[in-house]
Amino acid sequence: GAVVSQHPSWVICKSGTSVKIECRSLDFQATTMFWYRQFPKQSLMLMATSNEGSKATYEQGVEKDKFLINHASLTLSTLTVTSAHPEDSSFYICSARTGGEETQYFGPGTRLLVL
Amino acid sequence: GENVEQHPSTLSVQEGDSAVIKCTYSDSASNYFPWYKQELGKGPQLIIDIRSNVGEKKDQRIAVTLNKTAKHFSLHITETQPEDSAVYFCAASRSPSTLTFGKGTMLLVSP
16 A cells, blocks of 8 residues: 555656656545655755645745646646756655655656756 | 754665664654665655654564654664665654655665
8 A cells, every 4th residue: 555656757858848747646645745856866855745725835945936736636746847957857756645644655756857 | 943864874784784774853843753765766665664652663674763862763674685775764753744854874785
C-alpha cells in the first residue's frame, strides 16, 4: 500500500516552454500533497504544500506564478513549470499523505532538463 | 523554524559491519522523526519512523533511537549488505507540519 506515482519520469524541453508533471496516489486518498526539488548531491527542498481543493502554500523564495500547482482531486496533483529555463533543470519529487497521519510517501521523481 | 543536522555526510563500511547515522534537531516541539532511503535516480523510500512518545523502534536489521532531552535521534543498520548502499535522510516535524530534512548521508557498503 501507500504507492505514489509520477509522470513523466523524465522530460527534456526547450527553454521557454511549459512542462506539466503529474503526481498520483494510487491506493489511498491524499488530502495533502507536497512538491520538492532536489539538486545533485543535495537534500530535498520543499517548494509547496497543497491540500485538495485549496490553493497551494508556497515556501519562501518559490515563485507561485512560475510553479503552478493544482490539487483538484484526492488522488492527483499537478506541477506546471511555466516558461522553463535551464536553471529550472532539476529532480522534482512529490509526496502525499492522508488526513490525520504524519507519514509522507514519495513518488519516484521526475527529472527535468531544460535546454 | 526547525533545523536538522545530520552526520556523517559519507560513511563507508564493510559488508556485515554496522552503520550508525546521527541527527540533531532544534525544535523541542518536534514529535515525528522519519528516516528515508534514496537510491540513485529514485524517490525517497520510508524505511522507519519514530514518534516522540517512544525511545526506540526496531524493524529487522534497522533500528532508530530517540533522545528527546538531547534532541537527537540515530539510525542503526546491522549486518550491512551491499544493497544497503544509498543516501539516507533523516527528517523531523511538529506533526502535522511539514518535514525538515537533514542534508543526507551517503552510505557505501563494500563486499
